Amino acid sequence: MSLGERKKRILQAIVDAYINTAEPVGSRAIANINAWGLSSATIRNEMSDLEELGYLDKPHTSAGRVPSALGYRMYVDQLMAQYRMTVDEISAIRLAMTMKLNELDEIMAQATKIISHLTSYTTMVTAPQMSKTAVKHIELYPIDAVSLVIFLVTGSGVAKNRSIRLKRPIDSIAVTRLSNLLNSKLAGHTIEEITFSKIQSIRNEMHGNEDIVIPILEQISECIHAIDNTAVYVGGANKIFDFPEYHDMQKAKQLLSFLDTKESVNEMLHMASQQQGIQKGNIHIIIGEQCGFLEMSDLSMMTAKYAVGDRIIGTIGIIGPTRMDYAKMVSSMELLTEAFNHILTQVIKEEKGDT
Amino acid sequence: MSLGERKKRILQAIVDAYINTAEPVGSRAIANINAWGLSSATIRNEMSDLEELGYLDKPHTSAGRVPSALGYRMYVDQLMAQYRMTVDEISAIRLAMTMKLNELDEIMAQATKIISHLTSYTTMVTAPQMSKTAVKHIELYPIDAVSLVIFLVTGSGVAKNRSIRLKRPIDSIAVTRLSNLLNSKLAGHTIEEITFSKIQSIRNEMHGNEDIVIPILEQISECIHAIDNTAVYVGGANKIFDFPEYHDMQKAKQLLSFLDTKESVNEMLHMASQQQGIQKGNIHIIIGEQCGFLEMSDLSMMTAKYAVGDRIIGTIGIIGPTRMDYAKMVSSMELLTEAFNHILTQVIKEEKGDT
DNA sequence: ATTAGCACTCCATACACGTGAGTGCTAATC
């Protein structure tokens, strides 16, 4: 964009001010705060231009100006000063993120809360994608004549279990045989690689018990997909009450309901990471209604991919009002994803030469 | 209480009206609605008495009357008509509660949502108490040199898994041995029954690998306790926005934050079921600040125990404004807990003669 | 190109006022 240098600095000052106060900023405020001796009248003229160019909006005639989505975009893109975290902030984040949890579920839930707490924005985290990782170990354990538990260990070292009830009784010897069969045939493959011929070959070897194979495979597949599809963690949803723009019940309620349905959140995060937006390092920024969800109309979203090893496996997102403190948040997000990567890499081990 | 019959009926009418409208009810409204030809003046006198006796409150001089906590209590205790559910309502509940989920976690979460949806109140459900059930099967599965997964099946047929990182590498043969040892020594016992001598005897047989026993046992114990302590499911927290009394942001936020911390919810449910309150069949009703949590000052809570077999294992609670529709809710809760019992009994099998 | 000055706009706040729902009391009635 070919904005004059002075216009840029004024725009920057306006966005900065608005981020802090959440109130329309007037020409005088800008003139006073900055040391570059310009009068309010001059600022007014420049603001008028900026409005014409679409960077600013006016709530009404005699209010100050408010950055438009385009304004924010320019701000994030070119203007905002890089936020330097204080040593305190950095160590606070580091400290908070060194958790001593062992269960993936708990880690995710906890981390989501912590990130929300540290950023003071609502945070969403999608669980690692499981369907892409290979199954490492499958085991069936009978509970009673008609129930059994399926234990799964994925190649990335995450364990899952699920119980299943069969239509008819089955003796434990058959269960053990099936358990071994499944293990030998499926280990090392991803769910998507389980072909029809593999299924048939398993069924063939289960003389007299072919009928239980399909339901069990179904459960296994569903179990893995369930993680992918529904596991979204939302933390600090209530944080939105802290923003003056969400003092309107109606809106707050709407957003909360939205965040309550995991499917929508998942979908949104997914879209967000694909949608064109502003890229700042690994951080993806989406301003205002860009993301296509009307619940998000005056919110912005910042997403980052987290990864274990070199494989991208999930998304972290934070939601805040459009006037969120982008500069600070970008720094925080960078540090947080890094820390998060680190923790997950400890817990989830990529298969590397070992069985 | 020795309230005259007429006073009782008037109180009942007032509470009924207030439950519907959420607005202070005046003498004229009562006089009009009821067919027992009394003038508003008479009603006024009676209301004045009821106020003196503590059953009614007045928000301010010229507003109508509002039931006090004592008033509600009397209402629930003696006055309210038994609500008869329509066939439609009953079958709706039945239908909703027949879910096809297999994982305990999912069932709980889903059921909580459904109950909340059906009652249109915020719902909380505590997970079944695990530490009281015996361990049925333990298995360790190595992931790499220093990580392993612990699989647990409890006597009630619920499976859990958890991964753990050891301080030092351990070979898979030792893991298998420990796995077998744990299984033979601990199966059939509850966590609370694992004595020091048992631990020692296990350690003695792990020549050269004694040091890993304790951390693993620790994880097992923590895993089981974790279920008990933190597993509270909250559904429909946003429902509170639907009540006019919670149109005040401040209050709404407070309550939401409260519901967000599982510990507090758990504690509250626990207290609630012990606290003296009004008992209606299996339903326990706590009105207003009785429960001791100030966040709950103008809310009521209704709790019910659910059980599998004859063992009480958890609590279902719903939260609503003090003017909630007690009559209807008691019926609903009865039906819901019954349905919930039924589902859980299908999923969780009590140990009965089988290993 | 910048600025001082001024008229104008619009919002927020406060205040006054009328209205309606409700109470409390008293005197009349059954």
Next chain:
DNA sequence: GATTAGCACTCACGTGTATGGAGTGCTAAT
């Protein structure tokens, strides 16, 4: 003695109006 009609009084709430302040836009002077 219980019930009721009637009336004065209270309070919350909505509406209309005035006022002040913050901000803009324009013009003329620097």
